[in-house]
Amino acid sequence: MADVKPIGKALFLREEELRRGIELMFFAYRDFTGEADSILAERNMGRAHHRAIYFIGRHPGITVSNLLTILCITKQSLSRVLSGLMKDGYVVQRLSANDRRQRLLHLTQAGTALEARLTSVQGRRFAAAYREAGVDAVAGFQRVLQGLLDNSTLHQLTQHDQSTIE
Amino acid sequence: MADVKPIGKALFLREEELRRGIELMFFAYRDFTGEADSILAERNMGRAHHRAIYFIGRHPGITVSNLLTILCITKQSLSRVLSGLMKDGYVVQRLSANDRRQRLLHLTQAGTALEARLTSVQGRRFAAAYREAGVDAVAGFQRVLQGLLDNSTLHQLTQHDQSTIE
DNA sequence: CTTTATTGGTCAACATGGCTGACGTAAAAC
DNA sequence: GTTTTACGTCAGCCATGTTGACCAATAAAG
Numbered sequence: 001m002a003d004v005k006p007i008g009k010a011l012f013l014r015e016e017e018l019r020r021g022i023e024l025m026f027f028a029y030r031d032f033t034g035e036a037d038s039i040l041a042e043r044n045m046g047r048a049h050h051r052a053i054y055f056i057g058r059h060p061g062i063t064v065s066n067l068l069t070i071l072c073i074t075k076q077s078l079s080r081v082l083s084g085l086m087k088d089g090y091v092v093q094r095l096s097a098n099d100r101r102q103r104l105l106h107l108t109q110a111g112t113a114l115e116a117r118l119t120s121v122q123g124r125r126f127a128a129a130y131r132e133a134g135v136d137a138v139a140g141f142q143r144v145l146q147g148l149l150d151n152s153t154l155h156q157l158t159q160h161d162q163s164t165i166e
Numbered sequence: 167m168a169d170v171k172p173i174g175k176a177l178f179l180r181e182e183e184l185r186r187g188i189e190l191m192f193f194a195y196r197d198f199t200g201e202a203d204s205i206l207a208e209r210n211m212g213r214a215h216h217r218a219i220y221f222i223g224r225h226p227g228i229t230v231s232n233l234l235t236i237l238c239i240t241k242q243s244l245s246r247v248l249s250g251l252m253k254d255g256y257v258v259q260r261l262s263a264n265d266r267r268q269r270l271l272h273l274t275q276a277g278t279a280l281e282a283r284l285t286s287v288q289g290r291r292f293a294a295a296y297r298e299a300g301v302d303a304v305a306g307f308q309r310v311l312q313g314l315l316d317n318s319t320l321h322q323l324t325q326h327d328q329s330t331i332e
Numbered sequence: 333c334t335t336t337a338t339t340g341g342t343c344a345a346c347a348t349g350g351c352t353g354a355c356g357t358a359a360a361a362c
Numbered sequence: 363g364t365t366t367t368a369c370g371t372c373a374g375c376c377a378t379g380t381t382g383a384c385c386a387a388t389a390a391a392g
Contacts (some may be wrong), residue, residue, distance in 0.1 A: 023323075046376095076381085080379095081378080102340075129313025137306030137307075140304065140306025239350070239351090245372080246348095266357095
């Protein structure tokens, strides 16, 4: 509301444009997660399990702490999910050699397979959307999404080094 | 995995590109909803209340049925949320003249005010992201998000007429 | 060596928001 | 007029987020 012109129509169009973005985010996120949710539901798992599997696959040997930093949920929420994943044989913990307090998280074969399946399903959707929209649109898409991030999230993502492997 | 070139590096880059999209969607959606969630939490409300308020504001006089079609949740989930919103004075029901089975939903003054506040917060984030990214990026953003939608959602959105007012 | 901080985990208790199934009531169909 | 359909509500279950208290192992600081 800082640099709004004193013209009724311009204001209206601006608001409509913003609402369009808000609504697209809602619907696209819902549909984007829908297929994976179905696969997970078959195995009595939810989106929380997916997130854990995804980021453990992405950062093998990640500590619980670092996973918490990525997910921004409480230790207890994650603990419940990890317990289930270990019980069901998707994730294993190994003790760290450096610091034996740390449990380093790894996917099992079953975990890797499930992660691949879920990522494949979501990747196909992205691949189709990217193909339809074109390269320039994809760049714009990523720029806008990046602009929607909190600063802390942005910093986290730009440090995409080996820091979680230790 | 249909039209993949038999080159290791190209495949890797493609997968990384898709994973970047998947992750950006996760983080951006979380941060995008975070501020509104905080405002809602102050009033003992959640994201479900927000969705209901948002779409009632968008389609004054919408029926419960039509709201269900938009949200894709069960009648019971919505009913619980609507009961709370009516109890707290954000929403009122009016009986339809045509079909007295229907309850037509409207925001109260408090509901309108809350909707405006929440939309303003999310709109500001979008406005900032749009400003940084530029007009072309915004177009690409919208094209890609649209491509991520289920067909049924896309059809629903392209029929943005008065059908919900009846 | 002792103290303190960090890391990881557990348990209890609670709220939100999905779900299913049972069940009214109003309108439509026969 | 009875049956069927449409619309909405209620009760209760489950997953997943929350807070707070607490414990154990280890690292770091004194």
